[in-house]
Amino acid sequence: MALHRTGTVSAAAAQLHYGQPTISHHLRRLEVETGSVLLQRVGRGLRLTPDGERLAIRGAEVLALLARAEAELDASTSLQAGQVRLAAFPSAAATLVPAAVSLLARRHPGLGLDLVEAEPPEAAAMLRAGTVDIALTFAYPDQPEADGVTSVTVHEDQLSLVVPRALDPGDGPVDLADFADTRWVTGCERCRGELLALCELAGFTPQIAFASDDYVAVQSLVASGLGVTVLPGLALRAHLHPDVARRPIGGAARAIQITTYGAPPHPAAVEAVAAVLTEVSVA
Amino acid sequence: MALHRTGTVSAAAAQLHYGQPTISHHLRRLEVETGSVLLQRVGRGLRLTPDGERLAIRGAEVLALLARAEAELDASTSLQAGQVRLAAFPSAAATLVPAAVSLLARRHPGLGLDLVEAEPPEAAAMLRAGTVDIALTFAYPDQPEADGVTSVTVHEDQLSLVVPRALDPGDGPVDLADFADTRWVTGCERCRGELLALCELAGFTPQIAFASDDYVAVQSLVASGLGVTVLPGLALRAHLHPDVARRPIGGAARAIQITTYGAPPHPAAVEAVAAVLTEVSVA
DNA sequence: GCATAATCATCGATATGATCGATGTACGCC
DNA sequence: GGCGTACATCGATCATATCGATGATTATGC
Structure with missing residues (x-):
């Protein structure tokens, strides 16, 4: 040449x-x-x-x-381009992710984010398969960490008792035992376990009337008097039905985590997404 | 990868x-x-x-x-593809080149030939400039070889006296002196020199009435009785006016040459074109 | 739970090949 | 015909690609 x-x-x-x-x-x-x-x-x-x-x-x-x-x-x-694939569970997809996207767009205009909704175990599988680069997951205190992936907790997501407005127990410490005879509604399968554990701690076994992992549907059921439930803060931040009341349950929380696969260093674009997710989580 | x-x-x-x-x-x-x-x-x-x-x-x-x-x-x-650029003077372009193209198409179907009409000095310049890869040229015996290029003679092109049919001298050796008092027509500038040399050899100086490097036009002039001329075999092979007669001039010929530039080895495609040009020339 | 197999990283030794400076050869120019 | 230019060749040197052996880490199987 x-x-x-x-x-x-x-x-x-x-x-x-x-x-x-x-x-x-x-x-x-x-x-x-x-x-x-x-x-x-x-x-x-x-x-x-x-x-x-x-x-x-x-x-x-x-x-x-x-x-x-x-x-x-x-x-x-140089973070002027790239596409990061993110898996997030529904209530985070409706709260943390939009905030992160907004912050990311301001900080790195060339960077794109692909969102896939996935519950934690599904998200871990996608990380392992290489379908996504990073995931937002949650875990309850006693749950073992998923295999092969690395999780960093960025937020403690307070759990709240959610009851029909008419049954609002008012301010002050909540005692789940007050609702031992009420019918209960529960969320996803993993949340069901946590609910059972909380009730057992309060000295009773809840009567589960209905189950759904859709926090909007669950609140509608509660609002219409079908029962009471426990929901995490993010779900309530995403959507709060006007006819329900929420009361924090002391000491009950799930950990919101940023989960990745493989050893660092991660690509700069992935680290940038992790950074904005962390920022919007602690806020 | x-x-x-x-x-x-x-x-x-x-x-x-x-x-x-x-x-x-x-x-x-x-x-x-x-x-x-x-x-x-x-x-x-x-x-x-x-x-x-x-x-x-x-x-x-x-x-x-x-x-x-x-x-x-x-x-x-492997001569399955390629484009060879050839420069040729007009009478060869009308005779040797078509035959060569036909033979080349049969022998190397993938090979293409680009023809450019050019008189020998022009062709040598194009070879030097790299505009063409090979050229068909001619040279008269006493002419010096063009500079920098390499020429190989592939054919002796007999010169003939061309006269109006009415003045046909008949068979037997031609004596140019018989036409000393006739008006003459001549071809291109380089051919004019050769004509003058031939006439001088015959003992007279021709009276040049007209000059053109178009062998068709020259024959028309002769046919209409405006004068006589000398034309090479290739020009007469390309076109022979019905109202003119031709007689070979003993010992008078021009050399038809394949001319290239630079040292061998030449690309295979160029050699292939040279080969077919040689074959159609000797035939 | 421990041994085993698999996978990649590291190290030192070797050999291949790239590069350079010096020199030789051919050509054009004055 | 001498001189300068341009490319080819040669031998020496240096960079680096490659390998085999070994070590560290992790998944798998009994």
Whole structure:
């Protein structure tokens, strides 16, 4: 290519900051390797044959492609571009994620975020499969950490008792035992376990009337007097039915975690997303 | 790319017939060179980050481009493709070149020929400038060879006296002196010199009435009785006016040459064109 | 729960190949 | 015909790609 640009081997060598014999050597090797006639001695100079010229043009195309790849990589490294795939559970997707997206857009305008809704075990599987790069998960105190993934707690999500407005127990410490005879509604399967544990601690076994992992549906059921439930803060932040009352349950909380897969260092874009998620969580 | 295909460093090494540490080394160097996080240790294995995966895809594109360039070169070397640019003077363009094109099409169907009409000095300049790869030229015996180019004579082109049919001198040796008092028509500038030399040899100086390098026009002038002329065999093979008669002039001929520039070896496609041009010339 | 197998990182040694400076050869120019 | 320019060749040197052996870490199987 340098020979094509400059016309002489010496000039090509100068342009590439090499010695002249080096270029001669390279050209000879290229001819041997391709088995083609690329050069022709003409007078005291050298000229590219049509084949040689075509090869020089192809070479320029290759270098352009490499430059483009390098530019893409640089843009990604400098957080000017890139797409991060995030898995989040529903109540976080409705609260933390929108806040994070807004903050991310302000801080790194070129960075994009792909959101997938997934419950924690599903999210861990997606991390392992490489479907997503990072996940927002939650865990209850006694639950074992999912296998292979790394979780960092960024927020303690207070659990609250949720009752029909008419049954509001008022301020002060909540005693779940007051609702031992009431019918109960529970959320997802994992939350059900926590609910049972809390009630057992209060000295009774709740009568489960209905179960749904949709926190809007659960609140509607409570509002219409079908029972009471326990919901985490994020779910209530996302949506609070006007006809229900909420009272924090002392010492009951779930941990909101940022979960990743594999050992650091993580790509800069992933770290940037982790940073904004952390910020919007502690706030 | 091999890592992207196989999933593990060891498998990639096996596929590339390299040792495992070699691949590890390459990957590490690539990360340092790009300054990006391309890999992530995960369990006892290794995984490409999104950036790494994109780079692997770009690499495949680069390799595809290189393969395409190599295929082009191979096709050209094996005479399955290529374009050869040929300069030829008008009477050869009308006679030898069509025959050569036909033979070339039969022998190397993939090879293409670009024809440019050019008189010999012009053709030599085009060879030097690299505008054409090979040329058909002619030269009169006493003319010096053009500078820098290499010419090989492939045909002796007999010169003939061309007269109006009414003045046909009949068979037997032609004596130009018989036409000393006739008006003369001459061809191109270089042919004019040869005509003057022939006439001087015959003992007279011709009276030039008209000059043109168009052999069709010249024959028309002769046919209409405006004078007589000398034309080479190729011009008469290309076009013979019905109202003129032709008689070979003993010992008078021009050399038809294949002319190239620069030292051998020439590209295979150029040699192939030279071969067919030689064959159709001797026939 | 412990042994085993698998995977990748590190290290030192080797060999291949790139690069350079010096020199030789061919050509054009004055 | 001498001189300068341009490329080819040669031998020496240096960088680096590669390998085998080994170590660290993790998943798997009994």
